[in-house]
Amino acid sequence: TKRIALVLPGPITDGTFNSAANKGIEAAKKKYDIDVVVRENTDFAQIEDVLRSYAEDGFDMVIGHGFQFAEPVMNIHADYPKTFFVVNTAQVAAEPNVASFDNRWGDAGYLAGAVAALYSKTGKIGHVGAIPVPVIEQYNLGFERGAKRMKPETQVLSAYVGSFSDIARGAEITTSQIEQGADVVTSTGNENVIGTIQAAQKAKVLAIGTAFDSAAMAPETIITTALINMDVNIDLAVGKLIDGTLKPETYVLGINDGGIGLAPLRGFESKISAEDKARIDQLVKDLAEGKITDLP
C-alpha cells in the first residue's frame, strides 16, 4: 500500500481548481491500492511545514497542487529521498524525487476562445480571471488567440477579480462585460467561476466553462467546457508511482494525453452553422496533430 498526500491551497468544495484535484485522487483511490490524505486550505506560509511533516511521516508521494508548491518542494526534497514530490500545475523537476505535471492551459484557452468567437453575435467575448497567476495568464492569452483565429475582428475583453473566492464580484465583473456587449463569457479561478456562470445565466448570454464539465450547472447557458483535466494529472502521477515509471521530470499534458479537451456541445450544435461546427472539429484535430503554431 502506497501512502499519498495531496496538499491543496483551497477547499475541496470550490467547484473548480481544488475540487478537480480531489476528484483525481478519488479516482486514483478506486483504481489503486493506496492510502490517501487530503490537506485543504494550506496557506503559503505553511507549505514547507506541511510537506515536511508528510515526508517525515513516511508518505511515499506528496502532491502539491499549485505553482506555489514548486519552490518549497525544491527546498526540501533532498532531505527526504524516500518520498516522491509532485507539483501539479507547475513545471519543475529535480533528481531524484521531484516531478511536475502541468496542463496546457493555453491550449484550453485557445479552444475556448475559438468557440466563443464563433458563437458570439456581437463580436465581443469576455474572460474574467481570478488573479493573474501564470496558468490563468496563459489561458487568457490562448483565449484571445483562439478567438482571433476564428474571427480576427473579435474583440476580447479581459478583467481580473483580485480574489479567487469573491463570487459576487466575479459575477459583477461578468455583468459589466455583458453590458459592454460581450455575449459569450468564460472565466478562470476558483469560486469566482461560479459567479461568472450565474451572471451569464441571469443575463441570458452564453458561457464557456473551464476545467470541469460544468454543463449541468446551467444547461441553457454553458455551450461547452474547455476541459483542464487536473484530475488526470493526479491519476497519472499515482499510476506512474505504482508501476514505477514516475521520473523526475515535467509532464505537460495536452489534448492527446487527456490533459485538456473540449466537452461536447450538448444542445448547442444547432446554434451555429454546420460550417462553423466543422471548423471547431477541425481545430481540435489540428491541435491534436500539433499543427497550430500560435499557441501560447
Add this chain to the structure above:
Amino acid sequence: MTSDPSERVGFVALQAVTKRFGPVVANRSVDLQVGAGEVLALVGENGAGKSTIVNMLSGLFMPDEGRILMEGQPVRLHSPSVAVRAGIGTVHQHYMLVPTLTALDNIALQQTELGLGRLDRAALAARVRQVAADLGFSLDLDSRIDGLDVAQQQRIEIVKSMMHAVRLLILDEPTAVLGADDRRHLFEVIARLKGQGTAVILITHKLEDVFAIADRAVILRGGRVVAASRVADLTAAAIVAHMVGTADSGKAEAIATGSHRRGGAPAGATAVCRVRGVTLRRANGSVAVSGLDVDLNAGEILALAGVEGNGQSELVACLAGMSRPYGGTIESLGERSDGRRWGAARLRALGLRHVPEDRRRYGIVGPMSLARNYLLGNQDRPAFFRWGLVKTRRLRDAVAARLAEYQVVAPGPETPMQNLSGGNQQKTVLARELGADTRILLAAHPSRGLDIKTIRFVHSVLEEARAKGAAILLQSSDIDEIMAVADRVIVFSDGRVFGPAACDTLSRAQLGSWIAGHQEVTP
C-alpha cells in the same frame, strides 16, 4: 442606635450594615435612619464611608452584613431600578447624565412607564416642566447635557429623581459645585420637599449646610457612626471633634472656624504672567470673556470668582497652556501665547502647576497606580527618569512621602487611583501639583470635595507657596474661601469682568453683587 434622640420611626433605616472592599471596611456596622419630612446630614472626613452608604441605598451595592428597612420592612435593593421603584431618588455627586443626550432624553431614560416605542417628547416635556415648576426651576430641556453648566445639570438630576413619587431623596455633596445663589435655591427646594413629607439625606463637607437645612446629623469616622444627633444640639466644633476624633475642643474650634491670615501682595510685586486684551471662547464658539487685562504677581494669591460657565475654566485652561487665547496675548514665565513653544509641556517645565477643575477628566488616570499618577505632568522632569526609564524606587519613595504629608488614606503608592475616595483623589492631585519649585500655580477649586480639616490644610499649603514666591490663581466659587486666603479677586460675570480688587478693601456684599453681575451693592 441609642444616641438618636429622635422619636420618629425611621422611614428608611440601615441596621448594622457593613460593607467591605477587599481589606478596606468602608462601612462598619452602621445604624442610621431618616424619617419622612426629615433632612438628615451625613458628614465625615474623606473616605469615611458616606458615598458607600449612598451607593447601597441607590441599589449599586448590596451590604455585606446587616439590612436595610423601609417602613420597617426589610428590602433588597439589588439594582438601581429596584431603588427607583421603591421611591428612592439619588443625585450622585458625579451626575448620572448622558452627556451626549438632551436633558429631556436623559429624563426619558428613567421613565419606564413610557414603554420603548415612540417618545412623545412634547407630552413628557410638559410633565417635566410641571415637576420643575413645583420645585421652582426653569429648565432648558433641549440642550445636550455637555452644553449645560453644573447647576443646570444638578437641577435636571433633581427633576429626574422627582419624576416618580420620591419618598427619599439622597444628595451626595450637592453644594460642592454650587455658587451661593444656586446653593440658596437648592435649600429652598429641599425645604419645600421636606414640607411635602419627603425624607432627604444630604451629604456635605460644609458645616454651614448642616446648620442651614438639616434636622439631624450623622457623623461617620472610619466607616463607623460616631455620633447621631439633632442639629440643634450640635455646634460646629462638636461636629469637627467627632469627625476627626479629637477631644481637644480648641483644635476642633480652630478647624471649624478657620484662621484668617493674609500676607501676600508685597509692594512692587513682579508679574510672572501678563494677560493683555485676551478674548476667550467657549467650546461651542461663543465669546466668554473679551479684552481681559490682568497680572499674576509672584507672592500673591489672586482669586478668580464668578458663577460657573463665565469663562473662568477657559481662562485657566489657557493659562495652563492647554489652548491659545482667541484674541490678545498672554506672556507667562517668558513664553508668549503666540509663540511656537507655547504649550502645557513648556510652561510646566518652567514651573507652572495646575490643579484642574475637573479632576476625573483631567487630573487623574483612574486605573493607574498612585505612583504613576504622580508622574502625570512630571513626565519630562529629569528627577524621575534615567535614559527614558522611570527610577521606580525613587518615585515610589517620593510619592509615599508626599502621600503621608497630605494624609492620603491609601494602602500605598501602588494602589490604583480609582480605589480612593473622591476626597483622597483630590488630595493626591494637590500633593502632586503643590511642589516646592512652583512659580505659577493654577488652582481650580482645590478644596472641592475635601473635608473641612483637609481644606484648612490646603489653605495653609497655598499660603506657604505664596510665602515662597509662587503666583497663585485660585479659581473658587466659595466666597468664604476667597476671603480667607486670597489677596486680590477678579470676577467674571456674564461677559463682564469686575476687579481685580484687593480683598482687604472689598466687602463680602460687594463681592457677592459682582458675582451676581451688578457693579454696585444692591440694597
Add this chain to the structure above:
Amino acid sequence: MTRLNRPEVYGIVFVVALVVGAILVAGANPFEVARAAVQRALFTRAGFLEALLRTVPLTIMGLGIALSFRAGVFNIGMDGQLIAGSALAVALAPWLPGGAAGIALFLALGIAGGAAWGGIAGLIKARLGGNEIITTIMLTYVATQLLSWLVRGPMQEKMRIIPRSDPIDAALRLPVIVEGTRIHAGFLVAVLAVVATAFVVRRGRYGFKLDVVGQNASAAAYAGMNPAAIAGMVLAVSGGFAGLAGAVEISGVYGRLQEGFAPGFGISAIAVALVVRLNPWLVPVSALGFSLLYAGLGSVAQKALVPFPLINIIEGAVVFLFLAASVMPARVPAGAKSDG
C-alpha cells in the same frame, strides 16, 4: 471561588459541546483529534519547531499591537504594514552590503516601510482626526493589491513566470542558529524586541505616555502631552514592528517577496496581545500558545481526521476558551472591585 454555576463555565461547556458534537457528527473521535493536535504541537520535534518558527513574527507583531492598543489606537492593519515593510526591504536589497550590517539594514528597511505605511494612517489620525480602524483596514487592502502588482510587474523575477521576486542575496539571509532546524537569528531579534518593548512599556517615559493617552486622553493633554500626535506616532511605531516581522520572515525563511507569506498574522497578533492584556512580557508566551495551536490544528488537518472547516470551528472554540479562562481570575464578587 469554586462555585460551578459561574457564567464562564456555561460558556466553556457550550463551546466544548459544540466542538465535540461537530467532531462526532463528522464520524471522528474527539479524543483522537485532541491527541493528534497535542501530540504534534508539544511532543514532536518538528511540530514544536514549526510553532517556534511562527512564534517569531507573531511575537514581534504582538508587541506592536500591545503598544498601539495601550494608547487606545486600534491598528487593525498590520498585514498591510508587514507587506509594505517587506516590499521596501526586498526592493532595496540589491544595494545593501552583505553580512551583519546588510542584514541590519535590511531589517531597518522593513521597519521603515512598515512605519511609513502605518504612518499614513497615523498622519490622517493626528492631522485630520481620521479614525484608524478604517484607514488601517483600507490600507491593508491597498497593500495587498499593490503587492500583487509588484510581484507581477516591476519586482517580478527575471524569468517572469511566477509572481514573486528574485531571491535576495544569500548574504542578507538571517543565519540559522540551531543546527538542523530552521530556527534563525530572527528569534534573537524577537527576544530583543520583547525586552526592549517591555522596558519601554513598564518603565519607560514613552510607555507611560502611551498609557495615559490610552486611558485618559484629556489627562494627557492636561499633563502637557499631545495626545493626537502620540496616537498618530504609535501607528507608525507599531507599523514598524509589523514591517520588522515581515523583513525577518523574508530574511529568515522565504528569501524573497511573494504573496500570502504571512496570512492573517495581523489579526492573530491582535488576539495574541489582547489575551495577555497587552503585557509585553507575556506576548511571546501567548504567541507561542497560538503557534502551538496552529501547529496542532495543522496536524489535525494533515491527518485529515476531520473535514477542514471543522478545524476553523476548533480554532474559534479554542480562542473562546482562552477568553473564558482569561476572565475567570478577573471576576471576583460583584462590587468588590471596579475595572482596576
Add this chain to the structure above:
Amino acid sequence: MDEILFVSAVLAAGIRLATPIMLAALGETLGQRSGVINVGIEGIMLVGAFVAVLGAVETGSPWAGLALAMLAGAAMGAIHAYFSVVLKAEQIVAGIALLFLGIGLSGYGYRLTLGASGTAAAIPGFRPLDVLGLAGVPGIGPILFGQQALVYLTFAAAIAMAWMFSSTRLGVIVKAVGEYPAAAASAGIGVDRVRFACVSVGGALAGAGGAFLSIAHLWGFVEGMTAGRGFLAIACVVLARWSPLAAIAVALLFGIADALQIRVQSMMPGVPYQFFVIAPYLVAIAAVGIGSRTAMPAALGKPFRPGGR
C-alpha cells in the same frame, strides 16, 4: 456605450454590491451604538449565507431561507454577546473567535448538507422585482424599480433604525447604554440586557446580509464567499459616524466605486488591474481624511461593571 445606460448600470450594480455590506453595517451600527464592537460579523455573514441557501432549498422558499439566516445570525450574535457582555471578555478577541467559528460552521454545515451531494442543488433564490412594471424604463428603471425585495427592505430597515434612534425611547436607551452605561444603569436599565439584545439583532441583520449574497445576488453558497465584506461593513460604520442612514450611504459609495472600477478595468486593459481594485479603498481613505473627528460611542468596547466607574 450610452452614458445614461452606463451610469444606470453602475448604480444598479453598486446597489447590488453594497446591499450585503449595508445590512451588515446596520447590524454593526446597532451593536456599536450599544457599546459592543463585533469584528466577527464576517463570520456571521457566512453563516447567514449558508443557512439561507439551506433553508431555501429545504423549504422551497427564499423567504424562509432569509428568516432562518436571520435567526442563525442572531444566534451567532448571541454567542458574541455572551462572551463580551456577560463574561465581559475582550470584545475584539471574542469577535476574532466568532469569525473563525463562522467560517468553520458555514463550511462544515455546507459539506454536511448541500455540499455532500457534489452537485449543485437547484436553489429557489430571490428574483429582482419589477415594481409597478417600471423596471424596464431605461436609466432609472433598473435602479429604482428593478432591485431585489431585500434591497428595499434594507433601506426600510435603515430608516426604521434611524427613526428608532431619533424618536423612540428604545433609541434613547441604546444610545445611553453605549455612551454612559453607569447613567443608564442608575436609571434602572439593564445595561447588559440591552447590549445583548442589540448585538443579537445586529447579528440577525448581518445574517440577512449573508443571505443576500447567497440567495439574491447569487444563488449558491461557497466557502468564504463574503470575501472581506464584514470588515468593510465595520469601516462603513465608523466612517458613517455611527449613523444608520449614513452607513447606508457609505456602503453605497463603496458599492458604486467598486462597480465603477470593475467597468473601467475592462475599458483600460493597459493599466494593471490592481490599481482599479484599490480604488474603492482609496475613496474610503480620502473620505476619512475629509470627514473630521469621530462621534464614537464613549463606552464602545468597554464592558460595564456596575459599581465601578
